[in-house]
Each structure stands twice: as C-alpha cells, then as structure tokens.
Amino acid sequence: MSLKVKLGIAAAVIGLLVTLLVVVLIIVNLGAIADWVGFDEAGNLDGRQGAIGMLLNPEARVGKVIQCEDDAGCSGLWPIIFAAGFAFVIVTGFAYTTLLERRLLAFLQHRVGPNRVGPLGFMQPAADGVKLVFKEDLLPAGADKWVFRLAPMIKVIPILMIAAVIPMGPDLVLPWFAPELGDVWFQVPQGLIDSNVGVLWVVAITSIATYGVVLAGWSSDNKYAMLGALRASAQMISYELSFALTLAVPVMIVGSMALGDIIDAQRNIWDWFVFQNPLAAAVLLLALLAETNRAPFDLTEAEQELTQGYMTEYSGMKFALFMMAEYLGMIAVSLVAVAMFFGGYHLWPMDGLPILAPLIFIIKVVLMLCGMIWIRATLPRIRYDRLMQFGWKVMIPLALLAVAWTAVAVVVGEALGGTAYPFISGVVFVLALLLGYVALQRMSRERASDIAIPLEDDPAYTGERRGLGWALVHLVGMLVAIPLAHIRFQVRALEGMASFGRTPDEDRALQSSETAIKRAGDYLSE
Amino acid sequence: MTILEFGPVSALLVISVALALIIANISRVMGPQRPTYRKSVPYESGMKPIGPATRRLPIKFYLVAVLFIIFDIEVIFFLPWAVSMRDLGVYGLTVMAVFTLILIVGFIYEWKKGGLEWE
Numbered sequence: 001m002s003l004k005v006k007l008g009i010a011a012a013v014i015g016l017l018v019t020l021l022v023v024v025l026i027i028v029n030l031g032a033i034a035d036w037v038g039f040d041e042a043g044n045l046d047g048r049q050g051a052i053g054m055l056l057n058p059e060a061r062v063g064k065v066i067q068c069e070d071d072a073g074c075s076g077l078w079p080i081i082f083a084a085g086f087a088f089v090i091v092t093g094f095a096y097t098t099l100l101e102r103r104l105l106a107f108l109q110h111r112v113g114p115n116r117v118g119p120l121g122f123m124q125p126a127a128d129g130v131k132l133v134f135k136e137d138l139l140p141a142g143a144d145k146w147v148f149r150l151a152p153m154i155k156v157i158p159i160l161m162i163a164a165v166i167p168m169g170p171d172l173v174l175p176w177f178a179p180e181l182g183d184v185w186f187q188v189p190q191g192l193i194d195s196n197v198g199v200l201w202v203v204a205i206t207s208i209a210t211y212g213v214v215l216a217g218w219s220s221d222n223k224y225a226m227l228g229a230l231r232a233s234a235q236m237i238s239y240e241l242s243f244a245l246t247l248a249v250p251v252m253i254v255g256s257m258a259l260g261d262i263i264d265a266q267r268n269i270w271d272w273f274v275f276q277n278p279l280a281a282a283v284l285l286l287a288l289l290a291e292t293n294r295a296p297f298d299l300t301e302a303e304q305e306l307t308q309g310y311m312t313e314y315s316g317m318k319f320a321l322f323m324m325a326e327y328l329g330m331i332a333v334s335l336v337a338v339a340m341f342f343g344g345y346h347l348w349p350m351d352g353l354p355i356l357a358p359l360i361f362i363i364k365v366v367l368m369l370c371g372m373i374w375i376r377a378t379l380p381r382i383r384y385d386r387l388m389q390f391g392w393k394v395m396i397p398l399a400l401l402a403v404a405w406t407a408v409a410v411v412v413g414e415a416l417g418g419t420a421y422p423f424i425s426g427v428v429f430v431l432a433l434l435l436g437y438v439a440l441q442r443m444s445r446e447r448a449s450d451i452a453i454p455l456e457d458d459p460a461y462t463g464e465r466r467g468l469g470w471a472l473v474h475l476v477g478m479l480v481a482i483p484l485a486h487i488r489f490q491v492r493a494l495e496g497m498a499s500f501g502r503t504p505d506e507d508r509a510l511q512s513s514e515t516a517i518k519r520a521g522d523y524l525s526e
Numbered sequence: 527m528t529i530l531e532f533g534p535v536s537a538l539l540v541i542s543v544a545l546a547l548i549i550a551n552i553s554r555v556m557g558p559q560r561p562t563y564r565k566s567v568p569y570e571s572g573m574k575p576i577g578p579a580t581r582r583l584p585i586k587f588y589l590v591a592v593l594f595i596i597f598d599i600e601v602i603f604f605l606p607w608a609v610s611m612r613d614l615g616v617y618g619l620t621v622m623a624v625f626t627l628i629l630i631v632g633f634i635y636e637w638k639k640g641g642l643e644w645e
Contacts, residue, residue: 079533079534082534083537087538134553136559136560136565137559138566141563153543153546153547192538193534222569226583230583234587237598240594244604251605396597400630404623404626407608407622408619411615414615415616
C-alpha cells in the first residue's frame with residue numbers, strides 16, 4: 001500500500017472517530033443543550049428562554065450580563081472561537097467566490113459555466129481543491145528553495161489578517177456554559193479587536209502582501225515570473241498611495257481610526273460616507289481593483305504576455321494558495337471598502353438584531369464581488385504604461401483633491417458650527433463636478449482637434465457610435481449612398497450591354513456584368 | 527493602549543499560519559513526487575530557457591519605488607492628522623496644506639521632467 005492510501009485511510013478513520021465523538025457528546029448532553037437552546041421541561045419552545053429567547057427578545061434577558069473582557073474564561077476562549085469561525089467563513093467564502101466568479105462570468109458571456117459537480121455546480125470548488133491536492137508539487141531547478149516555499153505563505157497570511165480589525169456587528173449577548181457563575185449572559189464583540197489604529201493596520205498589512213509577490217517572482221528563476229513580480233509590485237505600490245489617501249477621508253469625518261467608530265457613524269443610509277465624498281469612494285474602488293490585481297488592471301497575470309505572472313512556476317496547492325490569496329484579497333478589500341464608505345453592517349431598517357449584522361455585511365461584500373466580476377466581464381485589460389500613468393497622474397491628484405475637499409469642509413464646518421459642514425461639502429461637490437466636466441470637455445476637444453483621423457477610420461464610415469451628430473451624418477450618408485450605388489450598378493450594366501457579343505474576353509466581361517446586375521438586383525431587393 | 531490589546535489577533539494569526547502551512551505542504555505529502563529534468567526547467571513557453579532569469583531590469587521600477595516612499599510618508603503624516611484634525615482646526619489645516627503644497631511642487635516637477643512617463 002502506498003503512503004497516499006495509508007494517509008487517506010488514516011484521515012477517514014480520524015474523521016469518523018471525531019464525528020462519532022461529537023455525536024456521542026451531543027446525545028449525552030441533549031438535556032443541557034435543549035435547556036440552553038430554550039426548551040422548557042415539557043419540551044416546548046416558547047421563545048422567551050434560552051438562546052432562542054435571547055435572540056428573539058433581547059429585552060427578556062434573564063440573569064445578569066457580563067462584559068466578555070471582564071471574565072478571564074470568556075476573554076481567553078471567545079477570540080479563539082471567533083477566529084476559527086471567521087477563518088472558516090472566509091475560506092469557504094473564497095471557495096464559493098471562485099464558483100460565483102465562474103458562474104457569473106459565464107452568465108455574462110452567454111455560457112453555462114461549471115454546473116456538473118453537485119447541484120448548480122456547488123461542489124466544484126471542492127472538486128478543484130481535491131484535484132490540486134493530488135498534483136505534483138514541483139520545485140524548479142534554479143529556484144531558491146526556502147524563499148520559493150515561503151512566498152505563498154507570506155502572501156496569504158497578511159490577507160487573512162487584514163479583516164481582524166473590522167467588527168462584523170454590534171456586541172452580541174450570548175448564553176454561555178458557566179455553571180459556577182449561575183444564570184449569566186456574556187456580552188461578546190463580533191470582531192477580534194476594534195483597535196484605535198485600525199485604518200493604519202489595514203494599510204500596513206496590505207503592503208506586506210507585496211513581499212509575497214516579489215519573493216515568489218524572484219525565487220522562481222523564471223523570466224515571466226520575474227517580470228510579473230516587478231509589474232505587480234510597481235502596480236501595487238502605486239495604487240496603494242491613492243488607496244491609503246482615500247482611507248483618510250472617513251477618518252477625518254469621524255475623528256477616529258477605529259473601524260467600529262467609523263461604521264457606527266454611518267448608521268443611516270444618508271450618513272454613508274460614499275454620499276459625503278463620492279470622489280474618495282470612486283478612487284478607493286478603482287484603487288482596490290488595482291491593488292488586488294483584478295481586471296481591468298490584471299497586468300500581472302496577462303496570460304498572453306506573461307503566462308501566469310509571478311505564479312508561473314507554482315503548482316499543486318502552492319498555486320492554490322496564491323489563488324486563495326487573490327480571492328481572499330478581493331473579499332478583504334471589499335470588507336474594508338464596505339466598512340469605510342458603504343455603512344458596514346448597517347442597513348437602515350434592520351439595525352435591531354445584532355445577529356443579523358454579519359449577514360448584512362456579507363450581502364454587501366457579495367454585491368461588491370459581483371461588481372468586480374461584472375467589471376472583469378465588461379472591460380478589456382489596459383496597457384501597462386497607461387496603467388502606471390493612470391495611477392500617478394490621475395488617481396493621486398484625485399485622491400489629494402478628495403482629501404482636501406473633506407479636510408476643508410470638516411475644518412471650516414467645525415469653525416462655523418451648525419449646518420456649515422454639509423453646506424460646504426455640497427458646494428465643494430458641485431465645484432468638483434463642474435471642474436471635472438470642464439476638464440473632460442477640454443480633453444476631448446484637444447483629442448478631437450489634434451489627431452487627424454484617416455478617412456477610412458472616420459466614424460462616419462466605420463459606423464462607430466459617437467452620439468446624435470454622428471448618427472445624423474450616418475443617416476444622411478446612407479440616403480446619399482443608396483442612389484449612388486444604384487446609379488453605379490446601372491452604369492456598369494449599360495457598359496456591359498454596349499459591348500455586346502464581341503470577343504470571348506468581352507463575353508466574360510459581359511457575364512461578369514450580368515452577375516453584377518444580378519447582384520445589384522439581389523442587393524436592392526434585400 | 528498596550529500590546530496586550532492585540533492579544534485576540536494572535537488567535538487568528540495562529541490559525542492563518544497553520545492553514546498556510548498545511549495547504550502549502552499538503553501537495554508534497556499527497557501528490558506524486560516524480561521529478562524529471564524537463565519538469566524542473568523554468569517554463570519558457572516550451573523553449574529551452576535562454577540565459578538567467580535575473581537580468582538587468584528597467585530603471586523605471588526603481589523610480590516608482592523611490593516616488594512611492596516619498597508619497598507613502600505623506601500618507602503616514604495624513605492619517606494621524608486626520609484623527610486630530612478637529613482639535614487642530616484651521617491652524618492644522620494650514621500647516622498640512624503647506625506640507626502638501628511642497629510635495630505637490632515636487633510632484634509637478636517630477637511630472638514635467640517626464641519621470642512618470644513609461645516609454
């Protein structure tokens with residue numbers, strides 16, 4: 001028996017034993033669990049006791065409520081439980097993000113997508129994972145062995161850590177097995193920490209992932225990998241500037257770097273910072289597309305130029321680790337963007353139940369992911385020089401403008417008091433809109449006058465849509481062209497008739513003109 | 527605020543390191559190990575690789591890195607100022623505007639010099 005089969009059998013036996021243990025534990029403790037859930041002695045669920053009662057009627061809480069950080073057992077155990085649950089959710093989320101991407105992309109391209117493995121293809125991520133587990137893990141001959149093995153881990157660990165500072169909801173009040181304390185409830189946070197340097201943490205941890213990319217490309221001893229890593233690192237650090245600058249905007253409005261404070265400042269939909277500074281939100285959304293190397297900024301994995309970029313030499317589950325880092329990066333930056341600009345876990349009418357908050361958060365993140373996939377399906381990849389110039393010449397000035405906008409509005413609003421802040425913010429909004437409109441107009445006029453369009457590329461001929469004016473020109477041109485074509489065919493037909501039946505050459509010419517007449521007739525009848 | 531505040535994060539750190547270690551090494555245990563010469567040669571679209579992979583690189587990438595450091599420092603100054611902006615008031619705004627203006631002058635110089643062009 002090979003080692004593989006033995007390991008498989010061992011894993012199956014261990015899995016079976018663990019399942020048995022869990023089942024036995026559940027059966028033995030059935031009474032306690034029923035009590036905890038909220039069944040009374042007669043086995044009725046009245047919805048006022050236990051966990052169910054707690055979740056449905058927070059006012060009906062019995063006993064006393066203890067803050068989690070005040071209790072040694074809870075403050076030790078809860079982070080472990082939460083981190084395990086969080087890691088499970090986010091890794092499962094990664095698996096199903098790949099499926100979502102494939103299915104949605106297929107839908108947008110009029111294909112079907114993977115639908116064979118399980119209902120609606122729901123087992124496809126598992127099948128892909130199992131396939132990759134049993135693939136050979138290659139080590140290139142010229143590779144730096146340890147850096148090569150370390151690089152995927154350096155890429156994926158920080159990305160798992162980004163979301164540690166984002167609270168997933170308001171504090172939850174949970175019943176807990178604590179017999180020595182009596183009937184108590186613990187108030188636990190739905191997050192690991194709500195640090196007062198949360199935004200700084202996000203910026204710092206995001207930049208660590210760049211190291212994974214560079215090291216992977218450098219250690220592979222492959223030209224594609226090296227070029228891909230260089231491109232990726234240059235792109236990531238260029239867009240990180242506008243990313244970090246726009247993150248300063250909510251910090252300025254709230255006056256705190258704790259993400260919990262930032263989310264709680266956006267309780268109502270009209271409080272969302274996307275409405276207070278849409279420019280910053282737009283720059284942030286673009287920057288995080290580039291930050292996660294998503295289309296249309298996926299230059300690092302431009303298959304046509306660089307095969308797979310920095311992960312060309314990776315195979316097996318190491319490759320899967322890079323893919324995981326990419327998709328987890330999408331999820332993590334979506335979490336950050338939703339927390340900073342789109343109200344986090346708040347959705348106005350559904351604020352009452354803390355247990356619903358993570359669900360709202362997840363729905364918003366999934367919407368963001370769908371948007372990213374939609375963008376990938378819609379836009380072609382942009383050229384690398386344009387990408388870098390866009391990052392430096394457009395994104396950074398716009399990010400600075402967005403920061404200046406909110407800074408002036410907040411400081412002057414604070415000095416004047418009252419409704420000065422929304423008023424000034426609105427004025428700056430209108431100003432930015434006008435200036436942007438004028439700038440775009442000037443740019444398009446320059447482009448129209450500077451570049452002489454060759455005749456055959458003229459939109460009037462190629463039919464490229466350029467607005468109402470071009471449509472009119474097109475219509476007139478068509479009306480002129482149909483009589484002209486008619487006259488041309490008639491002239492050719494008359495020429496053919498004039499040279500009637502002379503030489504074989506002229507005979508052939510005649511035949512061709514006859515076919516021309518026929519074709520003209522067909523054309524016109526069509 | 528102490529380092530202990532970050533204690534709960536260590537739970538996630540341990541889980542993510544364990545996850546990364548397991549995933550990165552599971553293929554070495556479960557997958558086949560049949561290395562051949564052709565498999566271990568760097569992939570170059572089916573050709574035999576020509577020369578080493580670590581060759582001279584365009585200077586542009588270093589320029590981007592240098593520019594990044596300058597602007598990243600600006601960002602690092604922005605964030606703490608953003609927290610205490612309401613307390614600093616108009617004075618803080620003016621100081622920050624002067625600081626940013628100096629940087630913007632440098633940025634415009636860089637732009638006009640062609641440092642941001644990719645040719």
